[in-house]
């Protein structure tokens with residue numbers, strides 16, 4: 001597997017690294033290394049005593065990360081989900097000592113653009129969609145075995161597809177005759193089952209998004225990753241998260257809001273002091289950040305990006 005033909009243009013590069021407020025001697029985590037766009041800029045800002053730990057599930061991202069680690073002794077990369085960044089911090093003895101954590105969510109352009117990875121409804125390839133093709137269940141295996149109502153739920157909940165039920169029925173009818181093994185074949189069946197094509201959008205887009213999110217447990221990992229990040233940061237440490245669709249952003253927004261509000265409202269009103277355990281754990285930094293005009297022009301993928309920043313209070 002090689003992807004030297006596929007590039008990833010980093011979204012909100014300067015804004016995200018600025019949001020981390022990098023300290024020269026700090027320890028940082030890039031939970032979504034990808035092709036290392038953010039990581040390289042973080043390393044530029046770090047001094048000789050600074051450290052950066054990268055995570056990615058994807059073997060090609062890890063290969064790029066290992067090449068970077070060979071050049072720069074301040075950087076290490078691990079093939080692990082950022083959902084497990086707390087466990088990684090414990091093993092490395094840095095729990096509660098990390099100065100900043102970045103999550104740039106979702107898939108990279110090389111994953112989407114290389115038909116062999118099986119994410120693309122535009123270019124035919126094996127129906128896989130796993131960020132790490134060595135673990136878990138491929139899209140083909142899931143489609144072959146999932147119940148019709150489970151398929152419908154995934155298309156509706158994770159793809160926000162209005163015609164999820166019809167599409168699930170079409171998929172189940174077709175798989176009884178012949179299993180799905182290729183992305184173009186699945187895209188074709190979904191396209192025919194979709195009665196309302198939207199202008200400028202492939203009729204299989206939402207369904208493919210839903211299947212991808214399900215196969216990679218993206219929302220479950222995000223929830224675990226946010227909780228783990230809060231424990232792993234030091235007081236004053238920054239959490240920076242870039243989301244690419246409303247399902248992700250809702251989880252990030254609600255998590256940050258909840259932690260910034262604390263739980264004092266669960267206490268009796270006349271309590272003279274608020275116990276520490278009920279005080280806020282995060283402070284929101286600024287408003288949500290969107291790509292500026294120049295980036296929107298240069299990189300259409302940045303159109304859906306929204307970045308939120310918070311700082312750990314306790």
Ligand SMILES: C[S@@+](CC[C@H](N)C(=O)[O-])C[C@H]1O[C@@H](n2cnc3c(N)ncnc32)[C@H](O)[C@@H]1O
Nearest residue numbers: 010032034035036037038056057058081082104
């Ligand atoms: C949008 S790209 C990141 C791009 C990166 N910031 C850059 O500038 O090159 C997302 C990356 O995160 C990885 N990824 C997504 N979810 C992950 C998770 N739960 N744990 C680890 N890596 C994940 C994907 O494999 C992909 O390489």
